[in-house]
Every structure is written in structure tokens, then in C-alpha cells.
Amino acid sequence: MKAVVHSEQGTADVLRLTDLDLGEPAAGEVRLRIAVSGVNPTDWKARSGLYGEGDIPVSVPNQDGAGIVDAVGPDVEGLSVGDRVWVTLAAHERPASGTAQEYTVVPAGRVFPLPEGAGFDLGASTGVPGITAHRALTVGEDLPTRIAPGAFDGKVVLVAGGAGAVGHAAIQLARWAGATVVTTVSGPPKSDYAKAAGAHHVVNYRDDDAAEQIRGFAPGGVDLIVEVAAGRNSALDLAVLKPRGTIAIYANDGDAPFAPNVRQNMGLNARYQFVLLYSVGWDKLTAAAEDLNAAIAAGALPVGEAAGLPLHYYSLDQAAEAHRAVECGATGKVLLKIAEL
Known part of the structure; x- marks a missing residue:
């Protein structure tokens, strides 16, 4: 499968497109086929070393994404192959699980159903920004x-x-x-x-x-x-x-x-x-995701130019350009279009 990786910290130039083996989900995990990957400031900050420098394993960037459940490991409830979903904090403490790749394996608790009628663009735009906003509003x-x-x-x-x-x-x-x-x-x-x-x-x-x-x-x-x-x-x-x-x-x-x-x-x-999501705790993250899904289902969280959040699209092989756009303060949401599902 195609994936964007980096094995060192630095500018967006460290990102490269390569081929990786398809991973298999273990107990409590699911494999997702990614349709759209969202790029957030936290992604370029982690890639650049702003959160701490040093040796790193081969890493796939981007915490947020949306797509379809492709495989389900043992002991997973509530998710089935073919489900339309969104995912957040995919790469947190799992450097190879970022969403800038065609498939990723993540813990099932980081995956949430995409409400009926919501597109993958919206799903990939929801995670880090939406949960950060929810946390900020409820403290x-x-x-x-x-x-x-x-x-x-x-x-x-x-x-x-x-x-x-x-x-x-x-x-x-x-x-x-x-x-x-x-x-x-x-x-x-x-x-x-x-x-x-x-x-x-x-x-x-x-x-x-x-x-x-x-x-x-x-x-x-x-x-x-x-x-x-x-x-x-x-x-x-x-x-x-x-x-x-x-x-x-x-x-x-x-x-x-x-x-x-x-x-x-x-x-x-x-x-x-x-407010920083990485140490908030999954009980609060999950509660936020539930409220966000209710808002999405009600039509209260649209994205796009008409809704006040322009979408900027890049292909997987343009991941470096997408990261630069976010780093330079692009107004709106930067997305990697990975597959038509």
C-alpha cells in the first residue's frame, strides 16, 4: 500500500511517499481504508520536532481521517467491516498509524461511526479541531x-x-x-x-x-x-x-x-x-465524539466555503505541500484525498 513516512524530524521535505506492508489488526484493533486524511497544526509540529527532538521510528503523519472499516480484530464490538467511520489521534503513541496512508490499523476506541449523510471530508475535518473545541467549551x-x-x-x-x-x-x-x-x-x-x-x-x-x-x-x-x-x-x-x-x-x-x-x-x-487532547483522557474524548456526532447528525457542523471553513485538497503524493500549507497558516481545512470510496 502507499504511505507517506518520515524517519527524521525536520521541514516538510522529510516526508516521502513509499510502499508499506498491509498491517493486520490485533485484539481490540481495526484496520481502516482511508478515504480522506485531515492535516492539523499538531501534525506539522510533531513532524518538525517542536514537541521534542531526538531519534524517531519510521512514522506516518496525521492524526485525523475518515474512511471504511476494512478488517476487525478479536474483541471488537460495535464496528463491522464496511462501516463508514472517522478516526482521531490515530498516531498518538503509535507512530506508524497516522492517516497519511491508504490503510491504517488503530485501536477501536479511536474510531467513531460517521453519521448518515455526512461525507468523508467532514469526517476527516472533525477529530482534533472538533474535540478541542468541545473540550474548551466544557471546562x-x-x-x-x-x-x-x-x-x-x-x-x-x-x-x-x-x-x-x-x-x-x-x-x-x-x-x-x-x-x-x-x-x-x-x-x-x-x-x-x-x-x-x-x-x-x-x-x-x-x-x-x-x-x-x-x-x-x-x-x-x-x-x-x-x-x-x-x-x-x-x-x-x-x-x-x-x-x-x-x-x-x-x-x-x-x-x-x-x-x-x-x-x-x-x-x-x-x-x-x-487544552491539549493527548492527556485529556479517553473518557472525555469519547464523550466529545458522541456530542460531535449528534451535532453532525443534526446538520450543525457543516464544512466548506459556504459554512465558513474552505477545504483545500491535496493528493497523497502532495503531503509535503499540504503540511506546508497548514504551517503557513492556510485559512480553512487542509485535506489529503486518498481514495474514492
């Missing part, structure tokens, strides 16, 4: 731990970076759950994408009166902030957060220093929660 002290219609009635959520993949999912999930959704972006093109995703209000974070604009939509302050640039947005966040509000941080785009004002945070009784 508040006074907020629900599950997402469903009505769960966020009366709440105000601020999504920083509403045109990104996580921001896009956070807008959609928060709106589906009944929240008033405010988002910040850098300019008009991204503003259009955030509105298409469902944001009620969009603010340019570069405006001098950004905090006043947000307070105009939420006079009492926002209940929760989904934060992509903790250092850059720290002052703005504290200016609009309500007492006992939560700031969920899943990235620090721009790498501006993050130095919280202790006195101001104490005055607000502010709550910070850092």
Missing part, C-alpha cells in the same frame, strides 16, 4: 460538561480566531447549544467566514475599542473564552470576562509572552484551563 465551573441543544441557553461565548478550524467548530457547537456567540478575527475576509459559521457578532481584535464592542454585546461580560492566542489577547480577555468566567487556552498563536495579571485575575475569580 467552565458554571457550564455544562456536555454539549446539546439548550445546554448553553443564556450564556455568552467569545471565540478568539473564529476563522480557524477549532474556532469554526467552537462557533458551531456553541451556537447549536444555544449560546450567544461573539468571535474575534483580524479582518474582513475572516469576518465573513466567522459569520458563515454562525457567529452572532464579529469583532476585529485590532480595533482600539474591541473590548467596548464586545461589552456592547455582553454588558455583564462573557462566560467563556475559547482562546487561540493567550499572550496577544490576555488584556482583551480580562477586559471582557465576567466574574467566575473561564478562559480555555488551546494555543498561543504568535508566541507573545503570556503573563497573567494576578491581581486582576483574582478580582474576577477567573478560571484558566489549558
Whole structure:
């Protein structure tokens, strides 16, 4: 089978297309035939050595994907050959199991049914961004731990970076759950994408009166902030957060220093929660996947230009180009089209 691999860390140039033997699923595992592989920032960061340098085994990149169950190992329940599914964290602690290949073998617990009517593009776009958004939305002290219609009635959520993949999912999930959704972006093109995703209000974070604009939509302050640039947005966040509000941080785009004002945070009784899926625990990941599937089935998580998340397609032999696109900040979702299933 065809697969993209790398045996060293570095730029996207370390990725190469090769042939690998077809793996067989062991107990508790399934083999998937991958139709579409999703590329996330975590994928190029792992490939580049940003998470730690050193010797690595031959690795297949990309955590997310969608396709069809091709084989089932012993002791697997709830999945059958031919099922349409999506997978996430495929390569976590399993370097050869990434989705940038025609087939991959993964633990069954990382595989979820693709709701009827949902395409493989949507499935491959769901995993890391969707679960990150779900986790960020459900860590508040006074907020629900599950997402469903009505769960966020009366709440105000601020999504920083509403045109990104996580921001896009956070807008959609928060709106589906009944929240008033405010988002910040850098300019008009991204503003259009955030509105298409469902944001009620969009603010340019570069405006001098950004905090006043947000307070105009939420006079009492926002209940929760989904934060992509903790250092850059720290002052703005504290200016609009309500007492006992939560700031969920899943990235620090721009790498501006993050130095919280202790006195101001104490005055607000502010709550910070850092979000990284690899150590969250599979109970929470599975719960998030269940809520995401409910939202997909309800038509609440569409992707594509009209839904505010443009899709950018590459072939398997263009994996390096796809990684470069994500690394350079492509707006939208980058996908590898591997097979027509």
C-alpha cells in the first residue's frame, strides 16, 4: 500500500511517499481504508520536532481521517467491516498509524461511526479541531460538561480566531447549544467566514475599542473564552470576562509572552484551563465524539466555503505541500484525498 513516512524530524521535505506492508489488526484493533486524511497544526509540529527532538521510528503523519472499516480484530464490538467511520489521534503513541496512508490499523476506541449523510471530508475535518473545541467549551465551573441543544441557553461565548478550524467548530457547537456567540478575527475576509459559521457578532481584535464592542454585546461580560492566542489577547480577555468566567487556552498563536495579571485575575475569580487532547483522557474524548456526532447528525457542523471553513485538497503524493500549507497558516481545512470510496 502507499504511505507517506518520515524517519527524521525536520521541514516538510522529510516526508516521502513509499510502499508499506498491509498491517493486520490485533485484539481490540481495526484496520481502516482511508478515504480522506485531515492535516492539523499538531501534525506539522510533531513532524518538525517542536514537541521534542531526538531519534524517531519510521512514522506516518496525521492524526485525523475518515474512511471504511476494512478488517476487525478479536474483541471488537460495535464496528463491522464496511462501516463508514472517522478516526482521531490515530498516531498518538503509535507512530506508524497516522492517516497519511491508504490503510491504517488503530485501536477501536479511536474510531467513531460517521453519521448518515455526512461525507468523508467532514469526517476527516472533525477529530482534533472538533474535540478541542468541545473540550474548551466544557471546562467552565458554571457550564455544562456536555454539549446539546439548550445546554448553553443564556450564556455568552467569545471565540478568539473564529476563522480557524477549532474556532469554526467552537462557533458551531456553541451556537447549536444555544449560546450567544461573539468571535474575534483580524479582518474582513475572516469576518465573513466567522459569520458563515454562525457567529452572532464579529469583532476585529485590532480595533482600539474591541473590548467596548464586545461589552456592547455582553454588558455583564462573557462566560467563556475559547482562546487561540493567550499572550496577544490576555488584556482583551480580562477586559471582557465576567466574574467566575473561564478562559480555555488551546494555543498561543504568535508566541507573545503570556503573563497573567494576578491581581486582576483574582478580582474576577477567573478560571484558566489549558487544552491539549493527548492527556485529556479517553473518557472525555469519547464523550466529545458522541456530542460531535449528534451535532453532525443534526446538520450543525457543516464544512466548506459556504459554512465558513474552505477545504483545500491535496493528493497523497502532495503531503509535503499540504503540511506546508497548514504551517503557513492556510485559512480553512487542509485535506489529503486518498481514495474514492
